[in-house]
Amino acid sequence: MSKVMIISEKPTAARKIAMALDEQGSPKETKKEKISYFECYRGGDSLVVVYALGHLYELKQTEKGWNYPKMDMEWVPKYEVDKKATNIKRIIQLISRLSKEIDRFVVATDYDIEGSLIGYLTLKYACKTDPNQAQRMLFSTLTKVELESAFDKVSPTLDFPMIEAGQVRHEIDWLYGINLTRALTLAIKNVSGWFKIVSTGRVQGPSLAFVAERNIDTNLFVPIPFWIINIIGSHDGHEFKIEYQKKRVICKSTADSIVSDLQDKYATVKSVRESIITQPPPVPFNLSGLQTEAYRLFRYKPSKTLAIAQKLYLDALISYPRTNSQKIPKTIDLKAILTGLSSMRSYKGIARQILREELKPVQGERDDPAHPAIHPTGERPTRRLTQTERKLFDLIVKRFFALFGKPSKKASMRVDLECGGHGLFLRGLRIIERGWMEYYSPYAYSKEVIIPVISEDAELQLIHVSADEQYTSPPARYNHSSLLKKLERENLGTKATRSSIIDSLKSRGYTIGDNFELSTLGYAVYETLKQYAPQVLSVDMTRHLELEMEAIQKGVRTRNEVLSKARRDLAIILDDFKSKEEMIGASLINGLRRYWREKEVIGPCPKCEDGTLMIIQSPKTGKRFIGCSNYRDKKCDQTFPLPQKGRIVPLQKECPFCGHQMIKIVSRRTWETCVNWTKCLGRAEDLKVLDKKRRRSGVNNGEWSV
């Protein structure tokens, strides 16, 4: 009997592998302090299934010093770099201890570049065994059949070209990211003494460039006027909107003559066409589907949706959320889930209705080797869910219900009219059968547009006709969701990293607000990189890296060749950068200064009217408050107090009680107030209640001072 260690990438996979391979289908799980491993028996061998938690090791510079260039790095346990990664420390210690009595090592991480690298590094550094002696399980789904065959027909060696490609990906990203970030950061520090991290990288760079270029397009945009013809028609005592054949008329005189041609005339119905549109139910949620829908309905960022879903998963309310699948496999006990849901008051009705029929959920296209689509488990919440958790849970349940619905049916009607040589039309939409929309309520949307019953050759009176002047609008700025889609299209980053990389643009201060308006700092960073390191702003860097990785996997190029070339190219950039540090530093500092200034602006001063309210730090006490920009010239003494903790965001609205500027304070709790809260009658009442509560609970995170 030999002892075999199987290394998987994550806990859920390890459990499935152990279940599939154990002859009895009941592996023994040994658990201690939230981490575990599995033991099973197969063909006379004893198997130990352990798991990593994604990457256990990461790159770290070999030399000392926070400067650049730094061209040499090594793999170190993640907890050495990130002190909070204590679970990773325990995992490495566990694998290390268990590997001492092992005769044969089998890597069973995800069969992709990162997975192969995770397996390799774990063997080399945690098991301290020779990766050349290890074997590889190859599988694309975690089904019992496939896992058994992957183990019984195990590949005799690791896929070294794949591992090499993975290493190169890490190394190149590290080299460019770390060195260029330090070059930018130190240009500011060496010129001004200020320390502000100014980061960039293979994905951050192009992301900034997308936002910057869109911003420049927006600023250069010249609005062009056009006219829209508004027509109200009347038929049988009903009034309704009629559309002109052309959406936009580009010339005022034409628009005016159309109006005079139509005003108070009668239009003749030329044709009435009706068609039936059937819409099948929506497909099951995978993670990105859930994220898109939660953004559409609740404006939750993808990272927030994932965090909430993760919690619901840990509470056993929903299935594993990090899935790509849009399929509900047959193995899932739909009846049990629906029965479980029917015990909850708000889901009782629909769940019972669905249970009365044959359970055939709609399936989507996309699949995932390890997990089904996101669905409720039918369990009841054992604690009180927060409002956001409730909303997401409800969305997941309702979408699950919708899968069992019938297609919806809508009647679309188009009526074409003619009047004085002009074509006009009206369109209506009527829901005939709600179908699945009944189950997905209130999340399904469909606007009904009711138009009167009109027969051909009928005449409609045009009782109101006017031409409205409008202007073409600039290209829309990115928001979180459109920028995410852009990165997806360009194949930049991965589904796990894109969202947080987008967030970093904001947290670094490159963009302002939810609509990714470029800050002066973002502009300065973009311009600097464009001049001195244009590679890192371009998607070509990723395209090039992809090609190099492919070449390594085909065996036509070596990791060393790729790496030395990258080092040589980078050295030239960094050399140039350093020689122009003063100039680069000066322009970044200029952008940073202006960014800080614009961040401090609250709004116009209500007292002197030509000053600006700013957030000011008292040099004596170090406390912050709002003051007028004319204070320095002793022209205005307007001040308002501020809480000392939390981020201050000026809002685009005025206090309904006193008319002062409203602000939002974002700390552990987000709340809104007007700057005049001490004197504002409406606000003062709210805040007294808040203050009492706070004192009672003994928390003092909202210290106020003037």
Next chain:
DNA sequence: GCAAGGTC
């Protein structure tokens, strides 16, 4: 103090 990539 920094990247991008896994995963909790």
